[in-house]
Amino acid sequence: MEQKVRVRFAPSPTGYLHLGGVRTALFNWLFARHYKGKFILRIEDTDLERSATASEGTIISSLKWLGLDWDEGPEVGGEYAPYRQRERLKFYQDYADKLLQDGKAYYCYCQEEELEAKRKQALQEKRHPGYDGKCKDLTESERQQLANSGRKPVIRFKIPELKEKIVVNDLIRGEVEFSPEVLHDFVIIRSDGVAAYNFAVVIDDYLMKITHVIRGEDHLSNTPKQILLYQTLKFTLPQFAHLPMILGQDGARFSKRHGATSVEAYQELGYLPETMVNYLALRGWSPSEFGKEICSIEELIKDFSLDRVTKSPAIFDLDKLNWMSGNYIRNADLDRLTKLAIPYLKNKGFLKCCSDFEWVKSVVDLVKSHLNCLSEITDNVDYLFNSEVILEDESKEVLKGDMATQVLDCFYKKLEKMDDLTTEKISGMIKDIGKEIGVRCKDLFLPIRAALTGKIHGPELPKIISVLGKEICLKRIRIG
RNA sequence: GUCCCCAUCGACUAGAGGCCGAGGUCAUCACUCUUUCAAGGUGACGGCGGGGGUUCGAAUCCCCCUGGGGACGCCA
Numbered sequence: 001m002e003q004k005v006r007v008r009f010a011p012s013p014t015g016y017l018h019l020g021g022v023r024t025a026l027f028n029w030l031f032a033r034h035y036k037g038k039f040i041l042r043i044e045d046t047d048l049e050r051s052a053t054a055s056e057g058t059i060i061s062s063l064k065w066l067g068l069d070w071d072e073g074p075e076v077g078g079e080y081a082p083y084r085q086r087e088r089l090k091f092y093q094d095y096a097d098k099l100l101q102d103g104k105a106y107y108c109y110c111q112e113e114e115l116e117a118k119r120k121q122a123l124q125e126k127r128h129p130g131y132d133g134k135c136k137d138l139t140e141s142e143r144q145q146l147a148n149s150g151r152k153p154v155i156r157f158k159i160p161e162l163k164e165k166i167v168v169n170d171l172i173r174g175e176v177e178f179s180p181e182v183l184h185d186f187v188i189i190r191s192d193g194v195a196a197y198n199f200a201v202v203i204d205d206y207l208m209k210i211t212h213v214i215r216g217e218d219h220l221s222n223t224p225k226q227i228l229l230y231q232t233l234k235f236t237l238p239q240f241a242h243l244p245m246i247l248g249q250d251g252a253r254f255s256k257r258h259g260a261t262s263v264e265a266y267q268e269l270g271y272l273p274e275t276m277v278n279y280l281a282l283r284g285w286s287p288s289e290f291g292k293e294i295c296s297i298e299e300l301i302k303d304f305s306l307d308r309v310t311k312s313p314a315i316f317d318l319d320k321l322n323w324m325s326g327n328y329i330r331n332a333d334l335d336r337l338t339k340l341a342i343p344y345l346k347n348k349g350f351l352k353c354c355s356d357f358e359w360v361k362s363v364v365d366l367v368k369s370h371l372n373c374l375s376e377i378t379d380n381v382d383y384l385f386n387s388e389v390i391l392e393d394e395s396k397e398v399l400k401g402d403m404a405t406q407v408l409d410c411f412y413k414k415l416e417k418m419d420d421l422t423t424e425k426i427s428g429m430i431k432d433i434g435k436e437i438g439v440r441c442k443d444l445f446l447p448i449r450a451a452l453t454g455k456i457h458g459p460e461l462p463k464i465i466s467v468l469g470k471e472i473c474l475k476r477i478r479i480g
Numbered sequence: 481g482u483c484c485c486c487a488u489c490g491a492c493u494a495g496a497g498g499c500c501g502a503g504g505u506c507a508u509c510a511c512u513c514u515u516u517c518a519a520g521g522u523g524a525c526g527g528c529g530g531g532g533g534u535u536c537g538a539a540u541c542c543c544c545c546u547g548g549g550g551a552c553g554c555c556a
Contacts, residue, residue, distance in 0.1 A: 012556045047555055112554065119553080126481035129552060154554050173485070182483050182552080190554040197556045221484055221551035244486080245549070253549080282505090286493060291504045293492095310486095310493075313549060317491045320506040330519070369519045380518095430515090445515035457517035 005037025006211045009063075009070075010201070012044040013055035016262035017062040018254055019316060020216060020246040023280045027243060028214050029068045030281070030304040040208060041073030043084040044201075046194050051086075062263040066273045067297065072208075080208040085200050092195035095203055095233060096155050096188055104160075104232050105188060107153035108135035109146040130184030131156065155189040157199070159228060166224040171212075171241035171306045178224040186225055202226050206235040214241045214306075217313075241306050244284050245313040254316075270344065270374025272332060275325045283314040294327060322372035329371050338364045341374050348378040350385040362467045366459050383453040384467060389476055395450035404447035406437055411448055412477045421470060426462040452476050 009025040011017065017025075032039035041063070045051035060074065072078025082088055099105035108131075115131070122129040136158065138146070147153070162180040170176055188199035195203070205213060220242045230237050248258035260266060266276055278295055287295055287303050295303070329337065338361045345351040351360065367380040383389060391399070398404060410433045418429065434444045449461050452473060458464060465473055 010556090014556075044556060050555075108554095115553085123481070123552095128482045130482095152554095168484095176484070178484070184552085187554050192554075194554090196554065201556090216550095217485065218550055219556090222556095224484095242485085247549080249491090251548070282492070284492095290494070293505055312486050314493090315491060317506070320492065323506055326519080367518090370517080441515045443515090449516070455517090459516095459518075461515065 003211055005032055005035040006040065006209050007032050007037065007214055008040040008042050008205070008208065008210050009068075010042045010044050010204075010215075011059050012047060012050075013052060013059060014047060014050040015055055016264050017059045018261045019263065019280065020254060021059075022062065022066065022068075022263050022276070023246055023283055024214070024216055024243060025063060025068055026066070026277060026280050027285070027304075027309070029070075030300055031212065031214060031306065032071075033301045034304045037211070038071040039069075040078070040080075040210070041070040041083065042204060042208070043074060043086075044197070045084055045086045046197065046200055048086075048192065048194060058264060062267070065267055066263065066277055085195070085204065088200075088204065089194060091207060092189065092200055092203055093193070096195070096199070099157065099188070099232065100155065103158070105155050105157050106136055106138070106185075107143060107147075108156045108185075108187075109138075109143075109151045109153050110134055111151070128182065131186070133185055136185065152191040154187045154191050156185040157188045157225075157229065157232075159183045159185055160232065166227055168220070168223045168227065168240055170220070171239055172309050173220075173242060173311060176220065176223075178221075180224075183225060183228070188229075198222055198225050199229065202229045202233070202235070205238055206230070206233070210238050212239045212241060214243065217242045217245050241309070244310055246283055247313050247315045249315060249318065251315060258316075266373075268375070270340065270376070271321070271325050272328045272340075275321070275328045278328075279321050279324050283316070285309050294324070326369075326372050329368055329374070334361055334365055337368065337374070341377050344375050344377055345381070345385075350378065350381065359467070366463055366467055370459070380458075383455065383458075384464075389452070389454040389479070391450070391454045392456070394456045395454050398446050398450040398456060401447075403437075403439060403443055404450075407433060407439065407444055407447045408451055408477050410437060412474060415465075415470060415473055415477075418470065421466050423460075423462040423466050426465050430462065 007028045009028045011021055011025075029039050031037075041060075043056055045056070056074070063070070070076060072080065073083045077083075096105060100107075110131075118132065119129040135153075135156070159180065165177040165179055166183075168176040168178070186198060187196045190196055204210075223240060223242075227237065229235075245253070248254050248261070250258075254261045260269065263276065267273075274297065277297060277300070281295065281300050281304075282293070285304070285308055287299070288305075288308065289303070338357065341364050342351060342360060345360070346353075363381055363384055364377070366384075367377060370380050371377060411430070414429050414433065418425065430444060430448070434441065437444075445461050446456060449458065449464075450456060452461075452464060452468065468476075
């Protein structure tokens with residue numbers, strides 16, 4: 001890369017940041033970091049009605065959580081500020097005026113209802129819907145007349161008459177050709193004076209000296225319009241790269257019925273940010289090292305390249321995310337994991353404010369191999385916190401026999417005498433019981449487990465006993 | 481409807497004409513380790529959407545069909 005790489009992520013603050021959006025942000029960020037370029041965050045808030053400041057906050061906090069830091073943008077500023085499109089309206093107006101003067105754009109007084117009806121009719125008649133150019137050649141007096149009638153005009157870009165096709169040179173897809181006839185004069189400034197998307201992006205990407213426009217494939221068909229704008233305004237073209245879409249489990253576009261589709265949701269469920277980054281990086285891109293799945297951020301940065309991005313869309317697969325997440329959780333630092341798990345435990349009422357951190361740590365350590373995400377911890381630890389043991393039906397069965405009573409008696413007596421509850425000692429103690437009474441391992445461990453936890457499945461018994469502590473174990477045996 | 485994109489196991493993917501009798505990961509199933517469950521280990525199942533070309537040779541190149549997705553807004 002001979003020129004300094006400058007890429008941007010340009011979300012519109014009309015909701016939370018969904019997984020497709022983050023993946024786009026991530027690829028831009030990885031690309032920038034790989035080439036030691038700049039990653040710019042630009043807020044595309046030209047939709048006055050739908051944009052919300054709360055949404056901008058959510059997007060920003062999601063990006064921060066994932067560790068996708070930006071070199072220029074809201075909060076950090078930069079040479080090409082401002083980075084919110086609403087604060088850049090003057091730039092758009094200036095360029096629109098220039099196009100107007102050069103006869104490359106024109107005022108259009110058509111009403112929205114009128115256009116909507118035409119569009120519907122075209123669709124019905126199986127024609128290409130698109131603006132018919134009604135206001136293209138208005139005389140000055142006609143224009144005045146319409147203006148005097150109180151109609152607020154939009155400004156439309158006049159699609160130049162071209163013989164040759166428009167070629168989008170895409171870094172991922174190669175050369176994609178569009179016939180100029182499929183394009184219709186589109187709105188660049190709306191009647192409220194605010195620039196429309198296709199215009200604002202072009203102006204901003206140019207002014208902010210963006211070198212690579214990396215975005216979702218849904219923008220591919222917008223690109224020829226933008227290229228025309230670049231050419232007409234004599235702007236140098238950036239490189240384009242259109243990423244494949246990320247689809248919901250059923251192969252359809254993300255929507256509400258797909259459940260958790262926002263970054264926030266996964267954060268709340270207790271997925272680690274590095275899990276999300278790793279997982280999302282693997283949607284549409286693959287490492288050069290054969291068979292590699294678990295990649296650190298550093299490895300991703302080092303290895304990332306657009307050549308290894310797939311063209312085909314990817315389905316978001318929760319199973320694989322969970323596998324990866326469990327992997328990260330098992331290997332994560334225990335202090336960190338514990339701090340992250342505490343809110344879930346508190347929220348469930350398991351944890352009082354003054355619980356001993358070291359003890360909570362041992363609880364997390366005990367069950368962490370059972371977790372796909374941290375919020376699941378509450379389903380695995382009830383017996384450690386509840387004062388009374390809730391016996392499952394199977395546990396009741398286990399505790400019925402005489403043998404069980406005998407085992408528990410013996411266990412009680414031995415435990416009473418113990419001072420040092422290490423896993424090894426407990427393990428040895430239980431085995432001694434086996435020798436004394438002469439029962440199989442299964443008949444030995446199961447009654448104790450049932451009496452202490454109320455369940456017949458769970459983590460290793462000696463560890464549970466160690467975490468529960470002597471007093472509680474004794475109490476539970478007495479009750480049993 | 482028109483235009484554009486895409487097409488390898490159920491999912492994510494490797495694959496740049498012979499290294500492919502198609503490899504890996506997740507899921508599933510079996511076995512194993514283990515007091516149980518989880519995790520771990522070993523293995524099995526499973527795929528180049530269809531049809532035509534080009535070529536000595538095609539998952540790979542070309543064409544058609546089919547299927548999926550996107551765009552066609554005073555949304556971005």
